[in-house]
Amino acid sequence: MNELLRKPATEQAKALKNKEISAVELTQAALKRIKEIDEKLGAFNSLTEETALETAKKVDEKIARGEELPLLAGIPLALKDNMNLVGSKTTASSKILENFVSPFNATISQKLLDNLVPILGKANLDEFAMGSSNENSAFKKVHNPWDLNKVPGGSSGGSAASVASCEVTLSLGSDTGGSIRLPASFCGIVGMKPTYGRVSRYGLIAFASSLDQIGPFARTVEDAANLLEVISGHDPKDSTSLNLPVEHYASSLNNDIKGLRVGVIKELMSEGLSEDVQKAVENAIECYKKLGAEIVEISLPNLKHSIGIYYILATAECSSNLARFDGVRYGYRTPDAKNLLEMYTKTRAEGFGPEVKRRIMLGTYALSSGYYDAYYKKAQQMRALVTQDFVEAFKKADVLISPTCPNTAFELGAKSNDPLAMYLTDIATISANLAGIPGLSVPAGFDRDGMPIGLQILAPQLQEAKLFNAAHKFERVNDYYTKLANI
Numbered sequence: 298m299n300e301l302l303r304k305p306a307t308e309q310a311k312a313l314k315n316k317e318i319s320a321v322e323l324t325q326a327a328l329k330r331i332k333e334i335d336e337k338l339g340a341f342n343s344l345t346e347e348t349a350l351e352t353a354k355k356v357d358e359k360i361a362r363g364e365e366l367p368l369l370a371g372i373p374l375a376l377k378d379n380m381n382l383v384g385s386k387t388t389a390s391s392k393i394l395e396n397f398v399s400p401f402n403a404t405i406s407q408k409l410l411d412n413l414v415p416i417l418g419k420a421n422l423d424e425f426a427m428g429s430s431n432e433n434s435a436f437k438k439v440h441n442p443w444d445l446n447k448v449p450g451g452s453s454g455g456s457a458a459s460v461a462s463c464e465v466t467l468s469l470g471s472d473t474g475g476s477i478r479l480p481a482s483f484c485g486i487v488g489m490k491p492t493y494g495r496v497s498r499y500g501l502i503a504f505a506s507s508l509d510q511i512g513p514f515a516r517t518v519e520d521a522a523n524l525l526e527v528i529s530g531h532d533p534k535d536s537t538s539l540n541l542p543v544e545h546y547a548s549s550l551n552n553d554i555k556g557l558r559v560g561v562i563k564e565l566m567s568e569g570l571s572e573d574v575q576k577a578v579e580n581a582i583e584c585y586k587k588l589g590a591e592i593v594e595i596s597l598p599n600l601k602h603s604i605g606i607y608y609i610l611a612t613a614e615c616s617s618n619l620a621r622f623d624g625v626r627y628g629y630r631t632p633d634a635k636n637l638l639e640m641y642t643k644t645r646a647e648g649f650g651p652e653v654k655r656r657i658m659l660g661t662y663a664l665s666s667g668y669y670d671a672y673y674k675k676a677q678q679m680r681a682l683v684t685q686d687f688v689e690a691f692k693k694a695d696v697l698i699s700p701t702c703p704n705t706a707f708e709l710g711a712k713s714n715d716p717l718a719m720y721l722t723d724i725a726t727i728s729a730n731l732a733g734i735p736g737l738s739v740p741a742g743f744d745r746d747g748m749p750i751g752l753q754i755l756a757p758q759l760q761e762a763k764l765f766n767a768a769h770k771f772e773r774v775n776d777y778y779t780k781l782a783n784i
């Protein structure tokens with residue numbers, strides 16, 4: 298493999314600028330790596346070689362003309378396969394969209410193309426982004442590059458595994474309840490969920506619209522910060538996108554964090570935490586003390602309800618969002634229906650996988666008349682309490698830390714038959730989606746089996762710069778980010 302593929306985007310960009318390698322060569326090297334190892338990994342649903350090479354060529358032409366390159370130009374990237382890219386299959390890892398070819402670009406895709414970032418392919422995920430292990434893909438499982446018998450985390454498992462194994466340098470994922478942060482932590486890389494509304498979701502296949510956000514994966518905090526800068530901003534095509542200026546996050550990365558109040562979330566440091574994860578977070582606390590931060594204990598009393606709230610709201614929203622997949626306009630249609638109703642029901646019965654069906658049924662139930670007040674309305678009220686917990690917490694702390702997950706990556710199949718155990722994997726991440734605040738996972742060590750551990754850092758809404766700064770400082774006093782999976 299070309300050694301440059303192991304380097305962060307910041308260094309790859311320098312090599313391109315100094316003409317040590319051309320963008321076409323770098324893209325080809327990454328495509329070669331994917332072809333060599335992806336059979337073992339399962340991170341890609343499809344490759345978009347032509348688009349990638351076309352973009353890389355434009356980068357080389359710009360370099361030849363001596364022109365300034367846009368941020369991240371020429372850096373190999375993967376898109377989660379629930380994001381539209383013209384001419385590419387966009388399947389959401391579902392049988393119902395198996396042959397769906399995007400007729401338009403998602404806003405994030407357009408922004409990447411405008412910045413001349415080569416998009417190499419579409420990364421595998423849990424069907425419609427529902428899952429925590431990437432075992433719910435209708436096509437194939439993704440394997441963890443640190444141990445192929447273990448899960449990479451989900452639902453953006455392919456996006457995380459492809460970056461962790463140096464198939465690509467950057468990728469995008471979507472995070473509704475933890476789907477960027479959890480796989481980042483299981484795969485030993487950085488994964489970041491921005492403030493709700495920071496990034497346009499136009500062209501992202503919707504799961505739960507009041508929770509979904511698109512965000513970056515990278516092997517360093519600086520790369521993640523730069524990728525967020527490229528994709529964020531207001532978009533008239535997404536009315537939930539915030540009309541606020543885009544920040545240059547990288548310029549805040551070296552701010553002193555002396556006196557920064559780092560809150561440790563009490564509820565996530567006790568019950569059910571693996572010993573090795575606990576130790577890693579305690580080490581992180583020591584690191585922050587040495588960096589001059591002030592450590593405070595924070596309680597989020599309603600955090601324990603977050604999974605219950607999420608599984609009412611997210612399923613209610615998905616039951617409505619997924620109603621559009623009916624065999625009429627998109628993708629799969631059953632070949633043998635006798636009438637229209639049978640066409641609808643058979644198409645959906647044959648096209649959706651078991652977890653998606655479970656969610657649609659749960660959500661339809663929660664929204665049905667007679668149960669709406671007891672479930673949906675109650676969950677909305679409880680969501681306000683979780684949000685309020687954060688408002689109180691951020692009066693006492695500037696950022697909050699916790700493990701990203703109480704455990705490290707588990708064996709493939711270990712939780713497949715136990716949806717509740719699977720849902721509990723997200724205990725530390727879901728509340729940030731309910732409150733709409735930004736959060737990230739940064740590598741924080743390894744367990745006794747050599748599996749990566751992630752530290753989650755959360756910040757108040759729109760304080761991405763502070764969040765990246767706190768993560769970058771932690772990253773640079775450790776060497777975890779330099780350690781790569783041996784695949």
Ligand code: GLN
Binds near residue numbers: 429452473475476
């Ligand atoms: N694991 C959670 C779920 O299954 C979150 C998924 C996500 O963030 N997309 O719904």
